[in-house]
Amino acid sequence: MKNFELFLTLMGIPIFYVKIGLGFLFSFFITFYSIPTIIKISKRKNLMDEPGIRSSHLRRIPNLGGIAVFYSIGICASIFAYELFDLYKFLFASLIILLYIGVMDDIVVMRAYKKLVAQVVVSSIIVIGSDIRIRSLFGILGIYELEYFISVFFSIITFIILINAFNLIDGIDGLAGGYSVICSALFGVSYYRLGEYNYPLVVFSVIIIGAVLAFLYYNLSNERANKIFMGDTGSMLLGFLLAFTSICFIDIFIDKDLPNVPRYHLQSAPVVAVAILILPIVDTLNVIVIRLYNKKSPFEADKNHIHHKLLKLNLTHRRASFYIILYYVMIVAIAYFLRHININILLVIILILGFLGAYLPNFIYVFKNKKSNN
Numbered sequence: 001m002k003n004f005e006l007f008l009t010l011m012g013i014p015i016f017y018v019k020i021g022l023g024f025l026f027s028f029f030i031t032f033y034s035i036p037t038i039i040k041i042s043k044r045k046n047l048m049d050e051p052g053i054r055s056s057h058l059r060r061i062p063n064l065g066g067i068a069v070f071y072s073i074g075i076c077a078s079i080f081a082y083e084l085f086d087l088y089k090f091l092f093a094s095l096i097i098l099l100y101i102g103v104m105d106d107i108v109v110m111r112a113y114k115k116l117v118a119q120v121v122v123s124s125i126i127v128i129g130s131d132i133r134i135r136s137l138f139g140i141l142g143i144y145e146l147e148y149f150i151s152v153f154f155s156i157i158t159f160i161i162l163i164n165a166f167n168l169i170d171g172i173d174g175l176a177g178g179y180s181v182i183c184s185a186l187f188g189v190s191y192y193r194l195g196e197y198n199y200p201l202v203v204f205s206v207i208i209i210g211a212v213l214a215f216l217y218y219n220l221s222n223e224r225a226n227k228i229f230m231g232d233t234g235s236m237l238l239g240f241l242l243a244f245t246s247i248c249f250i251d252i253f254i255d256k257d258l259p260n261v262p263r264y265h266l267q268s269a270p271v272v273a274v275a276i277l278i279l280p281i282v283d284t285l286n287v288i289v290i291r292l293y294n295k296k297s298p299f300e301a302d303k304n305h306i307h308h309k310l311l312k313l314n315l316t317h318r319r320a321s322f323y324i325i326l327y328y329v330m331i332v333a334i335a336y337f338l339r340h341i342n343i344n345i346l347l348v349i350i351l352i353l354g355f356l357g358a359y360l361p362n363f364i365y366v367f368k369n370k371k372s373n374n
Contacts, residue, residue: 031072061229066103073208187205271346
């Protein structure tokens with residue numbers, strides 16, 4: 001790869017943009033051409049997702065699409081964003097463990113505590129081994145720099161929450177995948193604007209976008225023969241990667257004594273990251289609160305997720321996903337335009353808007369019922 005970069009340099013071709021283009025194309029087509037084979041094997045071996053209490057589908061669908069996404073990201077990131085694996089030695093190992101746990105759960109359904117143990121191990125490896133952690137809260141609740149052990153604990157919890165949060169929003173066609181594309185695009189653009197030191201993360205974000213877009217082609221297909229879900233393999237992988245990119249994003253704005261690295265500071269960086277990931281955060285918190293209020297286990301499946309509420313309004317999966325993503329992208333836009341106000345005020349605004357989006361479907365449903373009864 002380095003010889004190829006030298007050749008491009010001699011030809012006067014910007015290496016970064018070549019990596020962007022090839023990374024996107026290869027990640028897209030690897031996923032695109034892998035999925036039909038996975039669908040065929042899934043049907044032949046009867047590796048299908050069975051409709052259940054949380055399901056929004058009525059028939060058996062292959063659910064190993066996450067394997068193709070991992071396959072594509074693993075290959076393309078190793079080629080076009082290899083600097084990340086040099087810098088973060090345990091990143092690829094973490095992805096491999098998640099792949100194994102995800103596939104096991106999609107095929108035989110693992111017990112919740114086993115998945116949690118695996119997630120703790122993966123999160124600990126990346127946080128402690130690669131030093132990917134939240135070092136400061138930038139003044140949220142008056143807290144700034146975190147002590148090392150508190151930082152490690154808080155970062156591990158953050159990884160675990162986001163891994164499971166993305167798993168929970170993966171309930172209708174296009175939602176988890178579409179939201180992952182938006183999040184990756186927002187982080188990618190942010191990395192690009194923050195300088196060439198962050199270019200490997202830009203390429204990495206583009207590779208994720210390419211792989212997920214190819215998956216969405218099949219996930220949103222109207223043809224039953226082509227339809228596939230990402231399963232726990234895909235949702236856990238994307239949750240982990242977006243937790244990784246969000247923590248890297250926050251870390252950029254912390255002053256470091258690194259040579260030849262520009263220094264940036266945005267006081268509201270953690271809240272902007274929260275705004276980008278607001279959908280899985282709010283949806284998970286909302287569901288847990290409802291379950292605890294009803295004296296049920298936080299891990300008990302139900303249909304209190306935002307996407308379930310929109311389906312109750314007789315929306316299709318595509319429309320429900322589109323409306324949810326559109327609303328929460330609006331919150332990101334608000335966070336961006338208000339990014340220079342007090343960080344605590346901004347956090348309150350973002351959380352209020354986030355939870356408002358979770359309950360808007362309820363208000364609409366009640367209004368429609370009252371209107372139809374009058």
